[in-house]
Amino acid sequence: MKVNMKKNLCRVSGAPLAKVLDFGMQPLGNGFLGDKDINTEYFYSMKIGFSEVSMMLQLIEQPIPEKMFHDHYAFYSSTSKVMEQHFKSFAEEVLDSNYLSKSDPFVVELGCNDGIMLKNFSKKNIRHLGIEPSANVAEEANKIGVRTRSDFFSKKLADKIVSEEGKADAFLAANVMCHIPEILDVVKGIKALLKPSGVVIFEDPYLGDIINKTSYDQIYDEHVFLFSALSIQYLFGLEEMELIDVSPQKTHGGSMRYTLAHRGSYAVKDSVTQLLIKERAQGLDKIATFEEFRANVERSRSELITLIKDLKAKGKRVSGYAATSKSTTVLNYCGIGPDLIDYICDTTPIKQGKLSPGVHIPVVPHEVFKNDPTDYALLLAWNHADEIMEKEKDYVGGGGKWIVHVPTVKVL
Numbered sequence: 420m421k422v423n424m425k426k427n428l429c430r431v432s433g434a435p436l437a438k439v440l441d442f443g444m445q446p447l448g449n450g451f452l453g454d455k456d457i458n459t460e461y462f463y464s465m466k467i468g469f470s471e472v473s474m475m476l477q478l479i480e481q482p483i484p485e486k487m488f489h490d491h492y493a494f495y496s497s498t499s500k501v502m503e504q505h506f507k508s509f510a511e512e513v514l515d516s517n518y519l520s521k522s523d524p525f526v527v528e529l530g531c532n533d534g535i536m537l538k539n540f541s542k543k544n545i546r547h548l549g550i551e552p553s554a555n556v557a558e559e560a561n562k563i564g565v566r567t568r569s570d571f572f573s574k575k576l577a578d579k580i581v582s583e584e585g586k587a588d589a590f591l592a593a594n595v596m597c598h599i600p601e602i603l604d605v606v607k608g609i610k611a612l613l614k615p616s617g618v619v620i621f622e623d624p625y626l627g628d629i630i631n632k633t634s635y636d637q638i639y640d641e642h643v644f645l646f647s648a649l650s651i652q653y654l655f656g657l658e659e660m661e662l663i664d665v666s667p668q669k670t671h672g673g674s675m676r677y678t679l680a681h682r683g684s685y686a687v688k689d690s691v692t693q694l695l696i697k698e699r700a701q702g703l704d705k706i707a708t709f710e711e712f713r714a715n716v717e718r719s720r721s722e723l724i725t726l727i728k729d730l731k732a733k734g735k736r737v738s739g740y741a742a743t744s745k746s747t748t749v750l751n752y753c754g755i756g757p758d759l760i761d762y763i764c765d766t767t768p769i770k771q772g773k774l775s776p777g778v779h780i781p782v783v784p785h786e787v788f789k790n791d792p793t794d795y796a797l798l799l800a801w802n803h804a805d806e807i808m809e810k811e812k813d814y815v816g817g818g819g820k821w822i823v824h825v826p827t828v829k830v831l
């Protein structure tokens with residue numbers, strides 16, 4: 420597999436990257452595999468670097484996107500009721516805002532997945548277009564009436580859309596922008612696609628939360644960047660765009676929603692000024708902050724390994740709950756395999772019957788957890804803790820215990 424060869428240079432500023440953390444060889448976060456694929460499993464060297472110029476934390480090397488977002492991509496957004504509700508209210512906020520034209524507004528979403536957000540626009544007959552590189556999930560979106568093209572977004576595609584359908588009022592994205600190594604071209608495309616009054620509104624896991632919670636599992640092949648308001652302001656500033664609003668979100672264990680517009684076209688909200696001040700105070704512009712983060716990550720790893728090994732030594736059974744992409748980083752970095760964890764249960768049919776990437780723990784249907792619960796369950800989808808705890812009351816009632824590793828390693 421080819422990797423980006425412009426290693427060690429910031430993808431945004433071109434300045435040299437300082438290496439801040441090395442996770443060793445890692446498989447693809449969503450690379451669930453069958454027995455026959457074990458010998459050809461792909462690993463890459465996962466390291467993150469930081470540039471004080473762009474203030475952008477990023478992977479130093481990553482597999483090419485075509486290998487990750489393909490026609491059998493295993494991530495479907497509509498697996499969580501909380502996420503359904505989240506995207507409904509995201510859409511409602513956009514619909515109720517003054518950003519959309521009164522007549523025939525046009526909304527584009529990048530990485531619309533199975534249509535979880537855009538269906539809220541299609542139901543209201545708002546002109547929309549989803550862009551989704553993974554053909555299998557794009558097909559699901561089209562099936563439910565969300566007009567989607569299976570493609571990678573670029574300046575070239577933006578020009579094509581403008582010539583075929585005109586400019587857009589809003590460009591939306593959720594948990595997608597941070598996936599794109601060619602982010603400069605995407606920002607150029609957004610600039611070209613938006614009307615003078617157009618806005619881009621997107622959200623991604625938030626670096627400030629990742630640092631505060633030591634949630635290093637947000638680092639995996641798909642998350643090329645971990646954004647802050649500082650780095651987003653720098654990135655879009657290159658195309659004469661600016662932040663006009665920011666709004667923290669609970670999703671993915673702490674995300675940030677950024678709203679940007681062509682420079683000078685809207686008043687900048689106080690939320691932006693406040694967040695930029697807060698980020699400088701937190702040190703999100705300084706390499707030293709990430710060196711401290713590295714020490715916290717190393718401590719988290721040794722505490723988690725010790726806890727699980729101690730439980731096994733006492734004859735306890737441990738499972739993993741939810742075969743998330745982020746769990747791939749934790750399990751591989753900590754070296755937690757089938758000797759320590761019996762199985763990982765997950766509700767996604769195409770992950771079931773497969774092995775988890777790298778460490779090869781069997782992924783089983785949720786029913787296995789119901790019928791054969793382990794003494795302890797490592798909550799690999801800690802970001803969905805409220806939803807999961809609510810529906811797994813019987814597990815705890817029956818004596819089962821949860822292990823969480825964010826923000827600190829503990830048994831609940």
Ligand code: TYD
Binds near residue numbers: 494746802807
């Ligand atoms: P998510 O945090 O979105 O994962 P990722 O790290 O990949 O972004 O969680 C989605 C995964 O968790 C998906 O494989 C389904 C699984 N899941 C369950 O199995 N049960 C649940 O109750 C929830 C909320 C998720």
